[in-house]
Amino acid sequence: MMQMTISKKPRKPAMRNEFRRQTELHTMLLPGTVMMIVFNIIPLFGLIIAFTNFKATMGWEGIFTSQWNNFRNFRQVFSSSQFGPMIRNTLGINLLGQFISIPMAILFALLLNEIRSPRRKSFVQTAAYLPHFLSWAIFGGLIKNLLSADGAMNQLLMGMHVIGQPKEWMADADCFWTICIASGLIKDLGWSAIIYLAAISGVDPTLYEVVDIDGGNRYHKMRHVTLPAILPTVMVMIIFAVSGMLNNNFTQIYVLQNPLNMERSNVIDSYIYQIGMQQFQFGIATAAGLVKSVFALLLLVGANWTSKKLTNSGLF
Amino acid sequence: MKKVTCWLLLLSLVTLLLPAFAVAEGTVTLEWFMDYAALPSKWNLEEPVFAGITQATGVQCNINMPAEDASTKLNLLMISRNLPDIISTSDGDLRSELIAAGLVWDLDELLQTYVPESHLFANFPADLKKNIIDRDGGWYCYPSHMNSEGYESIWGYCDEDTAEFYKATKYDNRNSIFLRKAYLDQLGIDVNTIRTEQDLMDVLQSFNDAGLTNTSGASVYTMMVNGDQTVWLTMDGIIRNTFGAMPLTDDGQYQSIFYTDEYRDGASFLNHCAQKGFLTETHLIMDEETLVSLANSGRVACYIGPFTTLGSGADLNDVWVSPGAITPDSGATPVLPYNAGMYTGWLNTMVSKDAKDPAACARFIDYMSSREGMLLHMYGVEGVDYTWDGPCLVRTEEGMGKIEDGVTGIWGFYAFQDAYFPRSVEHRSLDKMPPTMAYSLTDNVVVYDASPFDIPAGYVSENEDMAFIEIETNNYLEATLPKILLAPDDQTFNDQYDAFLAEMTRLGRKDYDAYLNVKVQEAAEKRGIELKPVN
Structure with a gap:
C-alpha cells in the first residue's frame, strides 16, 4: 500500500479531506469567522453612503438606491473648519501617547520581570491591571473629580505651594492632551505590559546563564538578552500602534470632552460621532470614517515596510 | 436522575421568567418610542394609572425611552425599517422626514378607520389642526403642550379666578x-x-x-x-x-x-x-x-x-x-x-404605518387625549390622588408626592400632556404667583x-x-x-x-x-x- 502511494504522482490533499482532518480547529474558528463576516465584512457595503445622498428614512435599501452626490461628502469633510484641528489633535494625542506608553509598558514589563517574590509580583501585576477593567465612564468620572477645582489634585498642589489658586484642569484646553495621555497610561499600563511579559517568559533561560558565566549582572541580562529577545514583539506592537495612529479611544475622549477643551479634544472619532450620530449627516460621517481607514491602511503598510527594513521583522 | 434534574431546572427557569412576560389577558402590547417622559421602563399593571389605561384601551406598551441621543436611536430604527408602533419625538426634522417618507399614518385616516366616534374629531381645535396641516401637509401628529386659542372653548376654565389668572399670565415664561x-x-x-x-x-x-x-x-x-x-x-x-x-x-x-x-x-x-x-x-x-x-x-x-x-x-x-x-x-x-400663531407641540406623537395593530394605536391615542384619560394620567385616581372641590380638583398630599415620580405614571406621559386641560380642572389664583x-x-x-x-x-x-x-x-x-x-x-x-x-x-x-x-x-x-x- 505504502509503496503504491509513494509511486503515485504527488497531489494536493482534497479540501474536503483537509477540512475533515481539522474539524475541531474549524469549529473553533467558526464563531470568529461569523463575527468577522457580520461585523466587519457586511458593513463594508455601508461605505457606499459616503458617496451618496443617503437619508435614514430610506431604510437600509437606501444604501444601494440613494443618489450619487459627486464626492460632496468628502468635500465637506475636507472643507470643515474642524478638519485641521481634529487631524492635529488625533495625531498629537496618539503620537505623544504611543511615544510615551510603549516604552513605559516595556519598562514596566522588564521591571516586573525582575521582581523575585512571586507574591509581590502578582500583587503589583493585579494592581496594575485593575484600572483596565473599569469602564471609561467610571474612570473618566474619577479623573474629572480628581482634577476638578475642589478635587484632590488641586488640594495636593496647593498644599505643596505649586499653585496658589485651585484650577479647573478639565477646562484648560492646553492640558487636555496631557490629561488624556496620562489617564490612558494609568488605566492601561498594566494591561499593555501583558504581551511583553508573555514575550519575556518565552526567552531561552540558557541565554541568562551565559550572561552569568560572562560575569554580567541583572542589568546586562535585561539589556543584552531580554530586550533583543522581545524586539520582534515590540516591532509588531509598534506596527499596530502606527496603523492605529488615527484611532483614538473614543469613549475616553467623549467622557473627558467639554465645550472649554473642545479646541484640543475634538478628534476624528468624536467628529464622526458628532456629525453622524448627533447631527444625522450619515454620508459625511461615513466619508470621514473612510478617509481615516484609507490613511490607516497606508500607515500600516508603511510601518510594516519600515520595520522589515530596520529589524527584518514585520507583520506580512 | 440527570433527566429529572434537567426538567426541574427548566421548570424553575420558566417559573422565574413567566412574571417578566406577564401581560394582561386580551391586551395588545405596543412598542412606544419616546424622547421624554417620567415613566418607568416597564408598563406596571400594579400601578392604577397603567392598569386604568390598559383597562380602558386594551393596550399596554413596551416603553422605549433612550437615556440619551433618542433621535440617533430613532434614526437607526428607521434605517433598519424597524419602526416602533407609536413614536413620540421632539425632533422636528425627524418628524418631517418620517412624514415625507410616508412611514406614518394620517391621524384623520387612522381614527376614521378604527375609532370613527373619536372625541378628537370634536375636541381637537380646528385652528391648531389647520396649522399642523399647513406645516406637515396632513394631520400626522398628536402634539403635546400645544398652544391654541381654540382650546379655550373646548376645555374652558374651572372657575372665574382661574380664568382671570390665565388671562393675566398669558405669557408664562419658564x-x-x-x-x-x-x-x-x-x-x-x-x-x-x-x-x-x-x-x-x-x-x-x-x-x-x-x-x-x-x-x-x-x-x-x-x-x-x-x-x-x-x-x-x-x-x-x-x-x-x-x-x-x-x-x-x-x-x-x-x-x-x-x-x-x-x-x-x-x-x-x-x-x-x-x-x-x-x-x-x-x-x-x-x-x-x-x-x-x-x-x-x-x-x-x-x-x-x-x-x-x-x-x-x-x-x-x-x-x-x-x-x-x-x-x-x-x-x-x-x-x-x-408664538401668537400657534405652538404646534413639543412632543409629536405619530403612528407607524407598520404598526402591528393600528386599531389599538388609534384607541390608545383617543383615550390618552380624552378628558377621562388626561384626568387619569395627569392627576391619578380620584379619592386617592385628588378630590373634587366643586368644579376644581385638589391634589391630595399623596397625589402631590407622585407627580413625575417615574413610578406611578402620574404627570409622566409628557406626550399626551395638554397645556390647556389643567385650566379646566386646577384652581389658580393671582394671589399665588409662581x-x-x-x-x-x-x-x-x-x-x-x-x-x-x-x-x-x-x-x-x-x-x-x-x-x-x-x-x-x-x-x-x-x-x-x-x-x-x-x-x-x-x-x-x-x-x-x-x-x-x-x-x-x-x-x-x-x-x-x-x-x-x-x-x-x-x-x-x-x-x-x-x-x-x-x-
Whole structure:
C-alpha cells in the first residue's frame, strides 16, 4: 500500500479531506469567522453612503438606491473648519501617547520581570491591571473629580505651594492632551505590559546563564538578552500602534470632552460621532470614517515596510 | 436522575421568567418610542394609572425611552425599517422626514378607520389642526403642550379666578433669573428691589461676600448657569431676552441672534460675573445632573436658566423667587418672544404605518387625549390622588408626592400632556404667583410675535450646503462662546467677540441667515406681522 502511494504522482490533499482532518480547529474558528463576516465584512457595503445622498428614512435599501452626490461628502469633510484641528489633535494625542506608553509598558514589563517574590509580583501585576477593567465612564468620572477645582489634585498642589489658586484642569484646553495621555497610561499600563511579559517568559533561560558565566549582572541580562529577545514583539506592537495612529479611544475622549477643551479634544472619532450620530449627516460621517481607514491602511503598510527594513521583522 | 434534574431546572427557569412576560389577558402590547417622559421602563399593571389605561384601551406598551441621543436611536430604527408602533419625538426634522417618507399614518385616516366616534374629531381645535396641516401637509401628529386659542372653548376654565389668572399670565415664561428665597431673606434683600442689571450684580456680590452655606454646611455657589448647555439654555433661553435681543437687523431682515448688540451685552453681563468670580470654568463644564443636585441641595443662590431644569413639584415655587425682567445697563427694553400663531407641540406623537395593530394605536391615542384619560394620567385616581372641590380638583398630599415620580405614571406621559386641560380642572389664583410668571408680568417687557421665526422643519436639512453651515457654525458657537464668557477683562472680551463674529461670517453664517430670511419674511407677510426690532 505504502509503496503504491509513494509511486503515485504527488497531489494536493482534497479540501474536503483537509477540512475533515481539522474539524475541531474549524469549529473553533467558526464563531470568529461569523463575527468577522457580520461585523466587519457586511458593513463594508455601508461605505457606499459616503458617496451618496443617503437619508435614514430610506431604510437600509437606501444604501444601494440613494443618489450619487459627486464626492460632496468628502468635500465637506475636507472643507470643515474642524478638519485641521481634529487631524492635529488625533495625531498629537496618539503620537505623544504611543511615544510615551510603549516604552513605559516595556519598562514596566522588564521591571516586573525582575521582581523575585512571586507574591509581590502578582500583587503589583493585579494592581496594575485593575484600572483596565473599569469602564471609561467610571474612570473618566474619577479623573474629572480628581482634577476638578475642589478635587484632590488641586488640594495636593496647593498644599505643596505649586499653585496658589485651585484650577479647573478639565477646562484648560492646553492640558487636555496631557490629561488624556496620562489617564490612558494609568488605566492601561498594566494591561499593555501583558504581551511583553508573555514575550519575556518565552526567552531561552540558557541565554541568562551565559550572561552569568560572562560575569554580567541583572542589568546586562535585561539589556543584552531580554530586550533583543522581545524586539520582534515590540516591532509588531509598534506596527499596530502606527496603523492605529488615527484611532483614538473614543469613549475616553467623549467622557473627558467639554465645550472649554473642545479646541484640543475634538478628534476624528468624536467628529464622526458628532456629525453622524448627533447631527444625522450619515454620508459625511461615513466619508470621514473612510478617509481615516484609507490613511490607516497606508500607515500600516508603511510601518510594516519600515520595520522589515530596520529589524527584518514585520507583520506580512 | 440527570433527566429529572434537567426538567426541574427548566421548570424553575420558566417559573422565574413567566412574571417578566406577564401581560394582561386580551391586551395588545405596543412598542412606544419616546424622547421624554417620567415613566418607568416597564408598563406596571400594579400601578392604577397603567392598569386604568390598559383597562380602558386594551393596550399596554413596551416603553422605549433612550437615556440619551433618542433621535440617533430613532434614526437607526428607521434605517433598519424597524419602526416602533407609536413614536413620540421632539425632533422636528425627524418628524418631517418620517412624514415625507410616508412611514406614518394620517391621524384623520387612522381614527376614521378604527375609532370613527373619536372625541378628537370634536375636541381637537380646528385652528391648531389647520396649522399642523399647513406645516406637515396632513394631520400626522398628536402634539403635546400645544398652544391654541381654540382650546379655550373646548376645555374652558374651572372657575372665574382661574380664568382671570390665565388671562393675566398669558405669557408664562419658564426661563428667567431665579433667586433662592432663603438666602435673600438671610441677607434681608427684598426681591422686588432688584430692578436693574446693577441691582442684580449687587445682590450677587452680597451673596458672594456673605460666604453662604447650606443646611449641611456646604458652600453655596453665588450663581449657576446651565453648565455645558449654557449657550443654548442660559444665553438663548433668558439672557438674550433680558437684554432685548431680537434676531433682526434694523431694517427687519432675519439675522442670527449673536450678531445683535443686545446679545453681546448679555454675554458681557455674564463675562462681568466671570470677572468678579461668580462664574467660573466649573460652571460652564458642569453636567445637568450635578447642576440639579447642587440647586436642590441649597448650594445655588442664583440660577439663570429654564425653571424646568430644576425639577418639578409645587415646593420649588416656594423655594425660588424671581425678580422678573431686569433693565440692562444699556437701557435696552427686555423682550419676550411669544408664538401668537400657534405652538404646534413639543412632543409629536405619530403612528407607524407598520404598526402591528393600528386599531389599538388609534384607541390608545383617543383615550390618552380624552378628558377621562388626561384626568387619569395627569392627576391619578380620584379619592386617592385628588378630590373634587366643586368644579376644581385638589391634589391630595399623596397625589402631590407622585407627580413625575417615574413610578406611578402620574404627570409622566409628557406626550399626551395638554397645556390647556389643567385650566379646566386646577384652581389658580393671582394671589399665588409662581416665579415663572414674574418675567412676563414686569412692566417694561415688550412681548413680540415670534411665530415667523419658526422655520419649517426640514427647510434647512433639504439644502445640504445650508445644513452643513448650520452644523459648522453651531459647533463653533458651542465651543467658542463659553471661552469668551470667561475673558479676563473687557478688552479681551470685545476682541474675542469680534473675532468670533468674523469667523462666523467666514463660515457662511450670513448666507445661512439670508436663506432663513426667505421663510421668515414669507411667514411675516402671511400673518401680517411687521418685523422690526424693539431696540
